[in-house]
Amino acid sequence: MTDTGNKPVSIALTNCAKTFTDGTRALEPLDLAIHAGETVVFLGPSGCGKTTTLRIIAGLEEPDAGGKVLFDGVDVTHLPIEQRNVGMVFQSYALFPNMTVAGNIGYGLKIRKVPDAQIKARVSEMLGMMQITRLADRRIDQLSGGQRQRVALARAIAVRPRALLLDEPLTALDAKLRDTLRLEIDSLLRSLGITAIYVTHDQAEAMALGDRIVVMEHGRVAQIGKPRDIYQRPATRFVAEFIGTMNRLTGSMNNGRFTCKAGGIAWPDAPSSATEILFRPEDIRVVESGEATGLKGTVAAAFFLGDRTRLFVDAGEAQPLVIESTARRDFSHGDAVGLAIDPRGLLVL
Amino acid sequence: MKRRGLFYLQLAFTLLVCAFLVVPVFLSIMAGLTVNYFVGIESGLTLRWVMEVWNGYRDTIFLSIGLSLACLAVTLVIGVPAAYVLAKRQNALTRALEEMLVLPVAVPGLATALALIVTYGSLSGFRTSWAFILVGHVLFTLPFMVRSVLAVLSAIDLKTLEEGAASLGAGFWPRFRDIVLPNCRQGILAGSLMVVTLSMGEFNMTWLLHTPFTKTLPVGLADAYASLRLEVGSAYTLVFFLMIMPLLLALQAFAKPRPAKFVAEDAE
Numbered sequence: 304m305t306d307t308g309n310k311p312v313s314i315a316l317t318n319c320a321k322t323f324t325d326g327t328r329a330l331e332p333l334d335l336a337i338h339a340g341e342t343v344v345f346l347g348p349s350g351c352g353k354t355t356t357l358r359i360i361a362g363l364e365e366p367d368a369g370g371k372v373l374f375d376g377v378d379v380t381h382l383p384i385e386q387r388n389v390g391m392v393f394q395s396y397a398l399f400p401n402m403t404v405a406g407n408i409g410y411g412l413k414i415r416k417v418p419d420a421q422i423k424a425r426v427s428e429m430l431g432m433m434q435i436t437r438l439a440d441r442r443i444d445q446l447s448g449g450q451r452q453r454v455a456l457a458r459a460i461a462v463r464p465r466a467l468l469l470d471e472p473l474t475a476l477d478a479k480l481r482d483t484l485r486l487e488i489d490s491l492l493r494s495l496g497i498t499a500i501y502v503t504h505d506q507a508e509a510m511a512l513g514d515r516i517v518v519m520e521h522g523r524v525a526q527i528g529k530p531r532d533i534y535q536r537p538a539t540r541f542v543a544e545f546i547g548t549m550n551r552l553t554g555s556m557n558n559g560r561f562t563c564k565a566g567g568i569a570w571p572d573a574p575s576s577a578t579e580i581l582f583r584p585e586d587i588r589v590v591e592s593g594e595a596t597g598l599k600g601t602v603a604a605a606f607f608l609g610d611r612t613r614l615f616v617d618a619g620e621a622q623p624l625v626i627e628s629t630a631r632r633d634f635s636h637g638d639a640v641g642l643a644i645d646p647r648g649l650l651v652l
Numbered sequence: 653m654k655r656r657g658l659f660y661l662q663l664a665f666t667l668l669v670c671a672f673l674v675v676p677v678f679l680s681i682m683a684g685l686t687v688n689y690f691v692g693i694e695s696g697l698t699l700r701w702v703m704e705v706w707n708g709y710r711d712t713i714f715l716s717i718g719l720s721l722a723c724l725a726v727t728l729v730i731g732v733p734a735a736y737v738l739a740k741r742q743n744a745l746t747r748a749l750e751e752m753l754v755l756p757v758a759v760p761g762l763a764t765a766l767a768l769i770v771t772y773g774s775l776s777g778f779r780t781s782w783a784f785i786l787v788g789h790v791l792f793t794l795p796f797m798v799r800s801v802l803a804v805l806s807a808i809d810l811k812t813l814e815e816g817a818a819s820l821g822a823g824f825w826p827r828f829r830d831i832v833l834p835n836c837r838q839g840i841l842a843g844s845l846m847v848v849t850l851s852m853g854e855f856n857m858t859w860l861l862h863t864p865f866t867k868t869l870p871v872g873l874a875d876a877y878a879s880l881r882l883e884v885g886s887a888y889t890l891v892f893f894l895m896i897m898p899l900l901l902a903l904q905a906f907a908k909p910r911p912a913k914f915v916a917e918d919a920e
Contacts, residue, residue, distance in 0.1 A: 363815055385818045395809060397816030401834035410830070411820030462820060 311340040311498040312374045312465040314360060319370035321355050329355040331522045332370070339375075342492050342499040344513035346506060348545070352522040353502045354470055360500060361468050362387045374465065390459030394471040396451045398443045404454050405430070405439040411462035429457040432491075449480045456491070466498040473508065485511055506546045510534065518542050534583075540652045543581055550587060550624045553579045561649075564619030566598040570646050577651045584625045586648025589614070589640045591630075596641030600624065605634035616640060677893075684887030701887035705876070709888065712872035713895065719782060719868060720851035723789040727847045730790075731797030732840060736832060738798070739805035753798055756791040761856030764791060769860065782866045788857040793850050797843035804839030805832075845903040852896055869895075 314337040321330040330352040345353035358364040362384035372380045412422045430436040433453040473481045510530040518525040526538040537543035554563030559571045590596045600616040603623045615623040687695040817827045855870040877885040
């Protein structure tokens, strides 16, 4: 439907560190390769360096000496953002209050001295694509949050950038709108086929949008991988706990069995030194009465969510186990339950 | 009962304002139009005194207008970029500069004027030109321009707006022209209003800085009060009023903020 005009660019960072003038190290030396047309999500808690990395790619910050930013193999490290031809969507949108919606969307083209007729055509194309045609002449202060978000996206895409950079674009919106726009952004990125870098602290957003996710912690990359890999095979405890919910049992291995306070689990191919095992809520279930079980616990809390019940089960650990049960039965506080864990979901980190 | 008390308080306040602001102005204007002030209004109305002022002090009026516009031009050229730099770079140095900028307002005008005369009074070409007064006026009015522009710039997220424009390909000058200036328009207009009116009415400093050939309107006014009939002085006030009012109204009309029309959230 819409071509971006420019071929999507591949982006490479080599040895990019960032130390701010006050001496704080925002980013440890980082190497990263982003393929052309790929959507990469930088995920992490605030202060993990994800926004700094994005700003280095954008050209809003320069990496410390020795760092390099390459677009399609060309060194752009010292090129300011206005010469990099990247589209950027800011958390606060940064829409110009002195211009209308159409003025905002057309601004990048005006700067590029595109003839007025072409600007008009491109602006109305963008308005149509984002379904905001009727807002063309509105001022920015007359728009709702979701509408502003769409204008910001349209403005960034209108100039046919080589890459699209999004800095927490949905954070300022309420949950329901966030879900809708997440879907829209996803289909937009797919249809444009543009290289996109998306920064967020929301793991659900990261899982939904990213071809690959870069999980960051304290200015370092904790793991890079496809959403499924990150979720199922987290490389570190931080990744395991930051993404999704992780249950934990402490104990020891003997004779192919992991023994803990709640009982034992047969796990023949486990590393013998394991003193702690991790698993996702979907890999543990409450067994039917009568079924043999090695693990026992007590229901600490139960929340009926309609399609399932979220159980918090006390298994003698510091944190209760989180279990998503689809069983058609009522759970109440204090119920003794037998538990079974799928050994394929067990992790040792 | 409390409401009644408030009502009388407001009434008293309104009457006070009238007694000290509206009535003196009105009486002064009437005095300037009366044939003989001591006889009173029954002596008849005349434009004679206004004409006398016009003939005798026309030059001071034009000088004041010219001076205040020149002052505005200079404060715009210096003040707006200064406010921009102060807004962009918040550090100990810029904060100190910001404070120092206000000094000429705090220091008595006479002292500033005296300092200027002591320092540059011997440059006779400069001393006798209106530019000498302009320097004093700029010193005095610059902080008002800088402050009002700075206030607006500090209220908007200037950094992100500029980054947004840069991401769309705009270099420094296009950014300054398209984003910075339009978004501090309110501050520039408010500052201009202050600068023009302050410069037009400035007496303190100008009284020391002027020469017989560079008499401004307020200096002429003092002259007229001191040496001529009360009617002439009052007519002068009237002329001053007629000049400054349209200017103020025009600037106010410009500076009026546009009301924000909020539109209900559409179904997303």
